[in-house]
Amino acid sequence: MRRPAFYSRSPRTLPPAADDAADRADASASAEAHDAGRAAPPLVPAQPARTGWQPGRRSFALLIVLCTALVTGTVLWAPRPGGKALAQKDIDAAVLRTLQTNTLPSPAAKAADIIRPSVVRVVSYGEEKNTPEARIQKRGRNMAKGKSPEAPNDGGPSGEVERGVGTGVVIVDKGVILTNLHVVAGADKIKVTFYDGLEAVATITGVQPENDLAVLQAQTVPDDLIPATMRSTADLRSGDQVAAVGFPFGIGPSVSAGVVSGLKRSFRSPEGKQELGNLIQFDAAANPGNSGGPLINMDGEVLGIVTAILNPTQQRTFIGIGFAVPIENAASAAGSPPF
Known part of the structure; x- marks a missing residue:
């Protein structure tokens, strides 16, 4: 007796030639059984022919989502009508126009x-x-x-x-x-x-x-008092930009800018009572009243404490040479550890 086939869940089908051969085999078996006077075995109903892949509900929903995303992405990435792609020369021109029409603060001002x-x-x-x-x-x-x-x-x-x-x-x-x-x-x-x-x-x-x-x-301080940031002078070089901030003759706070003129300088007070060493020489304008003020770099960090100006006369006015105590020494005076 011929056993009925178990059909796979796979959507794939047999080729048409295989289906015809199976039908011919079933017809031949039926004829032989009739000739022998025996009842022919019941035929298994033939399955309707499947033409191509038939996706399930989930596959079909996934296909719809992918198609929608593809269409949406195409719309988003499509260039706008009349739009123009920016070239490097367009970007350079925009930056140059901004620099020409907007005044940027100087490093000393910042x-x-x-x-x-x-x-x-x-x-x-x-x-x-x-x-x-x-x-x-x-x-x-x-x-x-x-x-x-x-x-x-x-x-x-x-x-x-x-x-x-x-x-x-x-x-x-x-x-x-x-x-x-x-x-x-x-x-x-x-x-x-x-x-x-x-x-x-x-x-x-x-x-x-x-x-x-x-x-x-x-004895009294503001609630939002901001302390200065100190910076080591280990990498300080002649020519580095600096600024002196203070109250020359009580006017201020005043700002003057210049550069470091030299390092490890010495200075003797006009009275000759004291000699200071390891000083930073700078050319930012300083006058009486600047004493004790910060000498800063262009990041606003304290490099030293302005302490003296050099002048061969008794007028005590600035002629281009000022001195500051490095912040390492100043911090040690306050009990702060060295850098």
């Missing part, structure tokens, strides 16, 4: 914007000195205020006399300030003015006489 919130005005009060430097500072302050150069000093707190004006830079947000020792030495009272206008009394918490440095602690 550096000054970074450091300015960390710079403070330092004023010392006490008995008025009669030294050449003190007289020059007094005349400069009076002229800046529109007064006669020889006008008497204004009274400070409790009737004290404003003896000197300098600059300081905040290095810790709790109100720790670096300045020059000669700005605050012997003062009866020290007052600092922060960037936002807040005035506070400050006290000396540390000194480093060999480098003319002093550390101040402000």
Whole structure:
């Protein structure tokens, strides 16, 4: 007896030639059985012929999704009517037009914007000195205020006399300030003015006489006080751009820009009492009142503390040579570890 076939779930079908051969074999078996007087076995119903691949529902849905994505992608990537692909010369022309129509800030201006919130005005009060430097500072302050150069000093707190004006830079947000020792030495009272206008009394918490440095602690500080970022001078070279920020003759904060003129310089005070070594020489303008202020690079990072200017006369005005104590020395005065 011929067994019925088990049909595979595969959509594939036998070739037409194979189907014809099977039909002929079934007909021959039926004829032989009839001749022998025996009942012919029941025939298995023939399956309808399948013409080609018939996908299932899932396959058909996937096909629809793929077709839709293909059409959508074609529309998205198709160039817009009238559009023009940008060439490199078009991009260069747009950049050049922007540079010509927009004024970009100078490197010194950007550096000054970074450091300015960390710079403070330092004023010392006490008995008025009669030294050449003190007289020059007094005349400069009076002229800046529109007064006669020889006008008497204004009274400070409790009737004290404003003896000197300098600059300081905040290095810790709790109100720790670096300045020059000669700005605050012997003062009866020290007052600092922060960037936002807040005035506070400050006290000396540390000194480093060999480098003319002093550390101040402000008794009151702004809530959003921003300390300066310090930068090692190990890779500093002659010709590097720098800027000095401070209060020359009490005017400021003022900014002057220049370059590093030399390294490891020495300077002896006009009175000959002290010699400073390992100094940064720079040509950014500095005058009395810049003392204690930061010398910065074009990233607004503090490289040193402005401490002196060289002048062969007694006028104490800038002739192009200034000196700054490297920040490594200044940071050690405040108890900070070296770089």
